[in-house]
Amino acid sequence: MRIALVLTTLLFLLSFCAGEKHQNQHKKITAKKKSNMQQDEFSEDQLQTIKQLLSNTPQAQISAVDAAATYKTYCGLCHGQKGEMSINGAKILMDTNTSLSERVAQIYFGKGTMTPFKGTLKDEQIIAVAQYIDELKK
Numbered sequence: 313m314r315i316a317l318v319l320t321t322l323l324f325l326l327s328f329c330a331g332e333k334h335q336n337q338h339k340k341i342t343a344k345k346k347s348n349m350q351q352d353e354f355s356e357d358q359l360q361t362i363k364q365l366l367s368n369t370p371q372a373q374i375s376a377v378d379a380a381a382t383y384k385t386y387c388g389l390c391h392g393q394k395g396e397m398s399i400n401g402a403k404i405l406m407d408t409n410t411s412l413s414e415r416v417a418q419i420y421f422g423k424g425t426m427t428p429f430k431g432t433l434k435d436e437q438i439i440a441v442a443q444y445i446d447e448l449k450k
C-alpha cells in the first residue's frame with residue numbers, strides 16, 4: 313500500500329515536471345513566432361526591388377493576366393474568395409488600406425505566416441492580383 317502511494321506521488325511529480333518543460337518549450341516557440349511577425353517593415357532593398365518590378369513590368373502584360381482566377385487559386389485559401397476571410401492571422405483584404413507597392417511587396421516577399429509568391433507567380437501576376445484587391449473592396 314505504501315509503495316503504491318510513493319509510486320503515485322513519484323509519477324505525479326514526474327508528469328508535473330514534464331508538463332512544465334513542455335509548457336516552457338511552447339512559450340519559446342510562440343515568442344519566436346511573434347518576433348517574426350513583428351518584423352513589420354520591408355527593408356530599403358526590398359522596397360527598391362518592388363519599385364523596379366513595378367516600373368519594369370509592361371502594362372500590357374499585367375492586363376493580360378486573369379487576376380480574378382489567380383486570386384481564387386493562390387489567395388482565396390487564406391483570404392477568402394471575396395477577401396472577407398482571415399485564416400491563420402491573414403488580413404481581411406476587403407478592408408485593407410495598403411498601397412499598391414505595399415501589397416506587391418507583401419505578395420512578393422511574404423510576411424508573417426503568408427508565404428512569398430516570388431518564383432511561384434510571375435511579376436505581372438503579382439501586380440495584377442495586387443490591383444485586383446481594389447475590386448474586392450467595392
Ligand code: HEC
Binds near residue numbers: 349399427
Ligand atoms: C497561407 C495563407 C495566405 C495565403 C495563401 C495568402 N496570404 Fe496574404 N496574408 C496572409 C497573412 C497571415 C497576412 C498577414 C501577414 C502579417 O502582416 O503578419 C497576409 C497579408 C496580406 C496582405 C497585407 C494586407 C494588409 O492590410 O496589411 C496582402 C495585400 C495580402 N496578404 C495579399 C495576398 C495575395 C494577393 C495573395 C495571393 C497571391 C495572398 N495574400 C495569399 C496569409 C496568406
